Amino acid sequence: MTGYLITAFIYLCAAVIAVPVAKRLGLGSVLGYLCAGVIIGPVLGLVGQEAARLQHLGEFGVVMMLFLVGLELEPRMLWQMRHRLLGLGGLQVGGTALAVAAIGLLLGLAWQVALCVGLIFSLSSTAIVLQTFSEKGLSRTPGGRTAFSVLLFQDIAVIPMLALLPLLALPELGASAPSAAGHGGEGHEALNLVAHLQGWQHAAVVLASVTVVVLAGHYLGRPLFRIVADTGLRELFTATSLALVIGVAALMSLVGLSPALGTFLAGVVLANSEFRHELESNIEPFKGLLLGLFFITVGAGIQFGVLAEHRWLIIGLTAGIMLLKGAVLWGLAALFGVRGTDGWLLTLSLAQAGEFGFVLLSYSAQNQVLPADLAQLLSLVVALSMFLTPVLFIVFDRLVVPRYQRRGGEREADTIDEHGPVIIAGIGRFGQIVNRMLTANDIRTVVLDREIGQVDNMRKIRIKSFYGDATRPALLHTAGIDDATLFVVAIDEAEQAVELVRYLKHAHPHLRVLARARDRLHLYHLRDAGADYIVAETYHSALNMGSAVLRELGVHPFKAEQLRAAFEQIEQNSIDQLYGAWQQRGEGERVGTNYLQLFFELDGIIRQAMLRDRDDRHPRSARGWTPPPRNYEEVIELPDID
Numbered sequence: 001m002t003g004y005l006i007t008a009f010i011y012l013c014a015a016v017i018a019v020p021v022a023k024r025l026g027l028g029s030v031l032g033y034l035c036a037g038v039i040i041g042p043v044l045g046l047v048g049q050e051a052a053r054l055q056h057l058g059e060f061g062v063v064m065m066l067f068l069v070g071l072e073l074e075p076r077m078l079w080q081m082r083h084r085l086l087g088l089g090g091l092q093v094g095g096t097a098l099a100v101a102a103i104g105l106l107l108g109l110a111w112q113v114a115l116c117v118g119l120i121f122s123l124s125s126t127a128i129v130l131q132t133f134s135e136k137g138l139s140r141t142p143g144g145r146t147a148f149s150v151l152l153f154q155d156i157a158v159i160p161m162l163a164l165l166p167l168l169a170l171p172e173l174g175a176s177a178p179s180a181a182g183h184g185g186e187g188h189e190a191l192n193l194v195a196h197l198q199g200w201q202h203a204a205v206v207l208a209s210v211t212v213v214v215l216a217g218h219y220l221g222r223p224l225f226r227i228v229a230d231t232g233l234r235e236l237f238t239a240t241s242l243a244l245v246i247g248v249a250a251l252m253s254l255v256g257l258s259p260a261l262g263t264f265l266a267g268v269v270l271a272n273s274e275f276r277h278e279l280e281s282n283i284e285p286f287k288g289l290l291l292g293l294f295f296i297t298v299g300a301g302i303q304f305g306v307l308a309e310h311r312w313l314i315i316g317l318t319a320g321i322m323l324l325k326g327a328v329l330w331g332l333a334a335l336f337g338v339r340g341t342d343g344w345l346l347t348l349s350l351a352q353a354g355e356f357g358f359v360l361l362s363y364s365a366q367n368q369v370l371p372a373d374l375a376q377l378l379s380l381v382v383a384l385s386m387f388l389t390p391v392l393f394i395v396f397d398r399l400v401v402p403r404y405q406r407r408g409g410e411r412e413a414d415t416i417d418e419h420g421p422v423i424i425a426g427i428g429r430f431g432q433i434v435n436r437m438l439t440a441n442d443i444r445t446v447v448l449d450r451e452i453g454q455v456d457n458m459r460k461i462r463i464k465s466f467y468g469d470a471t472r473p474a475l476l477h478t479a480g481i482d483d484a485t486l487f488v489v490a491i492d493e494a495e496q497a498v499e500l501v502r503y504l505k506h507a508h509p510h511l512r513v514l515a516r517a518r519d520r521l522h523l524y525h526l527r528d529a530g531a532d533y534i535v536a537e538t539y540h541s542a543l544n545m546g547s548a549v550l551r552e553l554g555v556h557p558f559k560a561e562q563l564r565a566a567f568e569q570i571e572q573n574s575i576d577q578l579y580g581a582w583q584q585r586g587e588g589e590r591v592g593t594n595y596l597q598l599f600f601e602l603d604g605i606i607r608q609a610m611l612r613d614r615d616d617r618h619p620r621s622a623r624g625w626t627p628p629p630r631n632y633e634e635v636i637e638l639p640d641i642d
Helices: 002-024 029-043 050-058 060-071 075-080 082-106 111-121 126-136 142-168 171-176 178-190 199-230 234-254 259-269 276-300 304-309 311-335 340-349 355-366 372-407 429-440 452-460 473-478 494-507 520-529 539-552 557-583 593-611
Strands: 422-425 445-449 486-489 512-517 533-536
Touching: 002 029, 002 276, 029 126, 029 276, 029 372, 050 060, 050 276, 060 126, 060 234, 060 259, 060 276, 082 111, 082 142, 082 311, 111 142, 111 355, 111 372, 126 142, 126 276, 126 340, 126 355, 126 372, 142 259, 142 340, 142 355, 199 234, 199 259, 199 276, 234 259, 234 276, 276 372, 304 311, 304 372, 311 340, 311 372, 340 372, 355 372, 422 429, 429 445, 445 452, 486 494, 494 512, 494 520, 512 520, 520 533, 520 557, 533 539, 539 557, 557 593
Parallel strands: 422 445, 422 486, 486 512, 512 533
Antiparallel strands: none
């Protein structure tokens, strides 16, 4: 018992130390987990043989992750993804497998071994890619959605791969390793209910299992969770959520299907359930912990002795596999119209081997498809490629994205055939409202945005906008900036918004510039750049919410509006003082000491104003009043004064 506790303590401490450091350095949590595993495993030797066993437990984090991904999707969305799911995903798996197999044949491998290696390296790491997408906010980008389609097809493709690999067995390997084969076979048969069935019987069982998952999720899921929710016991809801995921995964394993695919399907079925968010909140902590454990075990499982002995071969194979997969992905991205940063994101994010590679390598060795020494060598290639994946994301962030930002993207800017007195840079959630209000009052606008998908979406709902980078002077000239009166800056990137304001006030001093600020410090920078009017994007909505909270707590609506107005008035009166104090900050400081002192004083003034009696001198305990409605004399029968 003590040994297990010490091991758990070592793993947790490694994660707690390494991940924050990696995040602070901008490397991402995945690389932090991998480094933690390397340090406590091969470097310090604190963990060892248990890493392989724990890796199987950690792989369940992938199962949970796909369940959560399924909860975010609907069957309609999957149908919309069908072309890239089957077309792009199918071509990627098939093209990569055939390319790797062809190179294996040239290197003298038997065709069975070459095909097996090709299938293994056609898969990518669902765990690393989706986790990194989530951290970096790339999941909903066109490139992120395309990469997810390919990953989903890869997970589905594992099923026929598991069925095909035993057919590739080499007789000479079976004769040389009977004990290992027997062990693997017995373990497989004991946990597989369809191992001895005929082909049509196996297919029928698989179809029945999938049908059970779909029907049970649709008709029994909601009643079950409603009963559990009525108990009011949160721990019971958590237990039910885990039982659902584990049960579906176990059922899929028993019939020879991928547990990850089964739980993904269950998540899709429950995507429209009113319990979706509660399921997510209960599963998410377990998913994160198990995924972290999986990444640590990958790092801890790297055998530096074998790596040192065959270092150039392993490094060469890793680089070759990643370059080959990248070339296939880049070609398919061009074929399917995934260009620019989205094409690079697809290419770099999926260039590695995946966690299912470990499963297929072990399964292939057990079924006499791969020699044990080759399987061990290839497992290091899989691990090393996964280890390098966070580095590729860093390359994407620091080299690819800035390059396309400077170029304004790959697509040429639209031809702007309309001019107006107002130019709006950015047609996101903020710019949309400004534009709709102006066009509703017959004010002509020219809307610019450098997100191609956003421009296309706006055109679908008849909001005319033009693709182009508003920070490019040539594009602004085409948009008619010389004749414009107002310029609204509503782009997301804070630093670029400040630079755009500074350029506009320098090159076009006649122009009044109105800007959206993300926060208070951004507001000061925009004001420093010369913006004529600035509004914080969340300020007024937060004031409205605060007023609503006061009303819900029993404060009379008129009194709540008074308090809101008093708060806003004090804030407005202090803007110049706070801005002046901010300008006096020292070198390298976000805000100075004088600013902080003034801010705290302002907070005290606001509190005093909230506690002060109203201007009509009525005590705070008196009931507030509501102004009478318009034309109230027509509603109320007034007494006759004659």
